[in-house]
Amino acid sequence: MTAQRIVIKVGSSSLTDEDTRISVKKMDRLVTQIAQMHRETSGQIILVSSGAIAAGIGKLGWSHAHCTMPEKQAAAAVGQEALISLYERLFAREGISIAQILLTRSDVEDRRRFVNIRNTIKTLLRHGILPIVNENDTVAVDEIRFGDNDTLASLVALTAEADKLILLTDIDGLYTANPKENPEAQHISDVWDITGEMERAAGGSGSTVGTGGMKTKITAAKIAVRAGIDVVIASSHTDNVLRRVMQDERIGTMFHASSDRPAARKSWIAFGTRARGRIGIDDGAIRALKHHGSLLVPGITKVTGDFLEGSTVEVSDADDRVLGRGIVNFSARDLKRLLARRTAGESIHDVQEIIHRNDLMIFE
Numbered sequence: 001m002t003a004q005r006i007v008i009k010v011g012s013s014s015l016t017d018e019d020t021r022i023s024v025k026k027m028d029r030l031v032t033q034i035a036q037m038h039r040e041t042s043g044q045i046i047l048v049s050s051g052a053i054a055a056g057i058g059k060l061g062w063s064h065a066h067c068t069m070p071e072k073q074a075a076a077a078v079g080q081e082a083l084i085s086l087y088e089r090l091f092a093r094e095g096i097s098i099a100q101i102l103l104t105r106s107d108v109e110d111r112r113r114f115v116n117i118r119n120t121i122k123t124l125l126r127h128g129i130l131p132i133v134n135e136n137d138t139v140a141v142d143e144i145r146f147g148d149n150d151t152l153a154s155l156v157a158l159t160a161e162a163d164k165l166i167l168l169t170d171i172d173g174l175y176t177a178n179p180k181e182n183p184e185a186q187h188i189s190d191v192w193d194i195t196g197e198m199e200r201a202a203g204g205s206g207s208t209v210g211t212g213g214m215k216t217k218i219t220a221a222k223i224a225v226r227a228g229i230d231v232v233i234a235s236s237h238t239d240n241v242l243r244r245v246m247q248d249e250r251i252g253t254m255f256h257a258s259s260d261r262p263a264a265r266k267s268w269i270a271f272g273t274r275a276r277g278r279i280g281i282d283d284g285a286i287r288a289l290k291h292h293g294s295l296l297v298p299g300i301t302k303v304t305g306d307f308l309e310g311s312t313v314e315v316s317d318a319d320d321r322v323l324g325r326g327i328v329n330f331s332a333r334d335l336k337r338l339l340a341r342r343t344a345g346e347s348i349h350d351v352q353e354i355i356h357r358n359d360l361m362i363f364e
């Protein structure tokens with residue numbers, strides 16, 4: 001096995017029993033496999049683990065079906081501690097120290113915090129410590145929520161500059177329809193291009209404990225492959241699943257990285273931040289951007305949204321198709337003023353780039 005940095009995400013459905021309580025037996029089996037990979041990769045493993053809400057609900061004797069969002073957040077506060085203590089005990093048996101990292105979306109969106117998360121993860125890996133990441137469910141309100149750990153895992157993979165993302169769940173990958181609802185559904189083992197048809201086939205969760213289902217796994221895969229990271233969705237019920245995935249056995253669905261890895265900063269702009277507005281551009285500007293040029297005033301056709309200087313914005317074509325994202329050097333208000341000056345026939349040639357090419361990621 002070549003030394004690679006791997007992010008493994010384990011969903012709640014892989015950590016719980018039929019009664020939706022945390023299963024020590026399942027966690028034990030998983031930890032044995034992760035520990036083996038940890039040794040084989042010289043410690044280059046990051047675990048993203050769900051299960052805090054399920055662990056809390058189990059401990060408190062509550063029921064998933066009847067919990068409100070505040071109750072789930074309270075359950076996560078109880079369950080995260082129980083979950084991490086169990087991991088600590090199981091990994092200690094393997095001689096592996098663990099670290100807990102709890103994140104919200106705003107931690108990743110802020111460039112300084114993003115860089116700091118990366119440094120901390122790399123420092124932990126250098127010391128042979130296994131980072132175990134989860135969403136900080138207790139503080140996460142809607143605006144700063146990932147909401148599902150699949151997206152969180154893809155952003156952790158991007159942050160940690162991982163080579164591979166393995167999403168372990170209760171099904172052996174993507175099917176042409178949800179097999180729990182459609183027995184005719186066909187398994188898909190390799191994906192080179194995530195099509196609209198695949199996105200439509202990906203449904204919600206099949207269990208009371210899971211969040212997001214295949215939908216959020218596809219979203220996660222889209223982010224990771226564009227950031228140059230291979231993604232595998234596989235079943236935690238498959239024997240020796242991790243070793244077999246690493247040996248490239250097709251026991252799940254493999255999403256092949258679509259490009260060479262972009263610069264880490266560009267991946268962060270494209271996927272780590274949230275777009276605050278949109279800039280429409282003409283065909284000439286599209287050609288320039290595809291040839292690694294910067295975005296200048298003459299190519300702009302439309303400005304939407306109310307963004308500030310330094311915000312991330314989407315760049316779109318005449319049909320409003322999003323072509324990429326970048327950090328804009330002007331606020332929406334100043335940009336509209338510039339466009340008005342252009343329309344009035346004033347010279348705007350001395351104006352700096354609207355988006356510098358180093359701050360821009362074009363998707364295809």
Ligand SMILES: Nc1ncnc2c1ncn2[C@@H]1O[C@H](COP(=O)(O)OP(=O)(O)O)[C@@H](O)[C@H]1O
Nearest residue numbers: 011012013169175177178203205206210213214
């Ligand atoms: N097209 C599809 N292919 C495979 N599984 C699908 C599809 N659409 C929906 N699903 C559902 O997604 C579920 C896995 O997601 P989820 O329950 O959120 O698991 P986890 O807790 O591991 O994140 C499967 O059990 C399945 O019912």
Ligand SMILES: N[C@@H](CCC(=O)OP(=O)(O)O)C(=O)O
Nearest residue numbers: 012050051052053148149211
């Ligand atoms: N952060 C939550 C899990 C959210 C989530 O995405 O769950 P899942 O779909 O089971 O991976 C928890 O720890 O319970």
